[in-house]
Amino acid sequence: MRRLLPPTLPTDYPTELPTNYPTELPTELSTSIAATPTTTSAEPKPVEIPLTNIIFDDPETQDHIEVLSIIRNFPSDARGTGRETVLLQVKVIPGEVYTNIISRGDFRLSSKEDKRGSSPTSYPEEAMKKAGHTPIGNVKSGDGERVGWYGVIAGKNVDSYTLTYTRQAAEILMPSASDKKEIPKFEKSFELPAAPSSK
Incomplete structure (x- = not known):
């Protein structure tokens, strides 16, 4: 097998730029480059939507649940490319009839495009805490009234x-x-309102 050798430069090949070689762009070209705007797709801004109509009681356990508001387009590195993090602010008053737990897995967001849907997860919780939205976690009988947030990667x-x-x-x-x-x-199922334009 023959090994290829790197090409050798001719002995008269210039090794330095000539003294009159331009080292800066012409003024018209440099101005044109500086004036050309860079285009980036803007992320939708988060928007909170208050809710007044999602209130219900479990007839068997007597758990009382309200969804007080949602935040669309919450900024979270956990959401993945093209996915949206939605926050749900909930109030829970657990019943005292049975020993019961209300957890994030009891809630689910679905849509026409995603019929299976997604339940809240712990992945956005660090970003939620930094933004002042305290996760509610599990609520069990004896806890009394609790208000907090669930984060859904939708x-x-x-x-x-x-x-x-x-x-x-x-x-x-x-x-x-x-x-x-x-x-x-x-x-129980409820339709959530669409996010208003937030850009």
């Missing part, structure tokens, strides 16, 4: 969402070990 290019709350069916142990009670699944 779909791409979605105008509006459907918020669904689901408490699964459960088997309740009664004081007598031989007694059990079944409580049915409870689910």
